[in-house]
Amino acid sequence: MIYNFSAGPAALPAPVLRQAAEELPDWHGTGMSVMEMSHRGRDFIGIAESAEASLRDLMDVPDDYRVLFLQGGATGQFAAIPMNLAQADGAADYVITGMWGKRAHGEGSKYLDRVNVAAIASPSTYVPPETHWQLTPDADYVHITLNETIQGVRFDHVPSVAAPIVADVSSMILSEPINVSDFGVLYAGAQKNIGPSGLVVVIVREDLLGRARASTPQVWNWLENAKSGSMINTPPTFGWYIAGLVFRWVADQGGVPAMAETNRRKAAKLYDAIDQSGFYANPVAPASRSLMNVPFTVAQPDLESVFVAEARSAGLVNLEGHRAVGGMRASIYNAMPEAGVDALIDFMKEFESRHG
Ligand SMILES: Cc1ncc(COP(=O)(O)O)c(C=O)c1O
Incomplete structure (x- = not known):
């Protein structure tokens, strides 16, 4: 044993791997694997929609949030976040509790004039108390990492701040309840609790869509992805399918x-x-x-x-x-x-x- x-990439549930193996050469009598079918065909659309419905169910995602299945991992979102939420002269606050928060802040700094470290844990062994955070009054968002994968540091509650909270939940999504409506945006690279790497799930409140600056690459523009069902181009179909199997497994547990x-x-x-x-x-x-x-x-x-x-x-x-x-x-x-x-x-x- x-x-x-x-x-990450991390272990997947054994029943998911068994089902994926069984279905690999011939998905539901179609004579082809999920990897080989058109993303615009009825079969894959069914797989995609059912995965999204399962995730919405598991996380109790409110109707005014959109769920996107994108590419480029969580790191892609480090850049997509400032591009989608703020103009170049906008501002953002980052609370850094470990290496991934630091990386998110570093990437954010490339796209925003004012990127403020509102608090940093040094060493990365605790979450700085909110009373010590130095927030920017007109921040477009506050970025936190709910679970820092490298240092093993977790927020035990959602902070109370005025700006929309953008939270990296890559290494804790589906591991404990999250009250989605406490957040403006949640995003998670798949390769821990969801499925294969490369896929990233973004859950975004509808009123935050449409703020993207014009130069935002199409593949990372949340509004365009929301409008096209995350199918501006060919999505990571196999990862999306495995995610659906994992969501069903979580429900079964x-x-x-x-x-x-x-x-x-x-x-x-x-x-x-x-x-x-x-x-x-x-x-x-x-x-x-x-x-x-x-x-x-x-x-x-x-x-x-x-x-x-x-x-x-x-x-x-x-x-x-x-x-x-x-x-x-x-x-x-x-x-x-x-x-x-x-x-x-x-x-x-x-x-x-x-x-x-
Ligand atoms: C919390 C957190 N954020 C971001 C990343 C980066 O994810 P990706 O490799 O999918 O870009 C990781 C690591 O895998 C992570 O653990």
């Missing part, structure tokens, strides 16, 4: 509240094992700890490569931390069964008994 703790209950239990037992050991450590403030990405270190740094190698031999793979921060990281997205977390904890205890 292999448990894949990759941060009992939906997002049920996923959240399991996710909280999985995370709590892993953090407990780390905190109680004295051998492993996680630096994140308890209130800001991620439910999805759990970085940790061992007391002697030279043991980290030994840990990763021995874990791999035990079937626990992709536990190395992000190259920017080192250490280890267990990503425990929706598709990671609780048994995988139990196996990791058992291995950690056994490793400590030999090396601690």
Whole structure:
């Protein structure tokens, strides 16, 4: 048995992979795979619409929000956000709690004259309290990263600010309930809790459409995509199809509240094992700890490569931390069964008994 703790592209639910494998050569008697059918044909339109309907259902997306299935990953949206929401002389606030927020801010700075860091966590181990945020009065939006995948830092509530909140939810979408109407825009690269990489889901409030500057590339113009059903050009059809299968799987598990209950239990037992050991450590403030990405270190740094190698031999793979921060990281997205977390904890205890 292999448990894949990759941060992304990450493990997909086994029943989804089995269904995709079964349907690969001949989708529903059409004699072709989803990859081979026209995106404008009845079959794919059905797949696309049903995926969107499932996501709307799972997240309880209000009617005045549009759901887009686009390309270019979450990184494409780092640029699309300023282009769609503000003119070049506009302003935006970024709250930075880790590396992805930093990247979003860096990209935003290319397209806006006034890009303000309203708050930055240094080190990236907590969410700065809102009372310390320095917001721009006429900001077109405030950008936050609800879950920082690399440092494992999570917002435990939605901040209250005047400007529309744009939130990167790449590594936490569908892992716990999100009240969509608290946000102007939510966006998520698919490769953690949704499906294959390259696809990005954007959920945008209708009144924010139509603000794009004229130079916005067509493929990233939200209004044009909303009007064309995300089909300005050929969409990432196979990723969209797999996303639909994943959404159905989440619904079969009992939906997002049920996923959240399991996710909280999985995370709590892993953090407990780390905190109680004295051998492993996680630096994140308890209130800001991620439910999805759990970085940790061992007391002697030279043991980290030994840990990763021995874990791999035990079937626990992709536990190395992000190259920017080192250490280890267990990503425990929706598709990671609780048994995988139990196996990791058992291995950690056994490793400590030999090396601690
Ligand atoms: C929170 C977050 N935002 C953005 C990205 C970048 O996503 P992509 O590689 O799809 O551009 C990632 C990483 O995959 C991420 O974890």
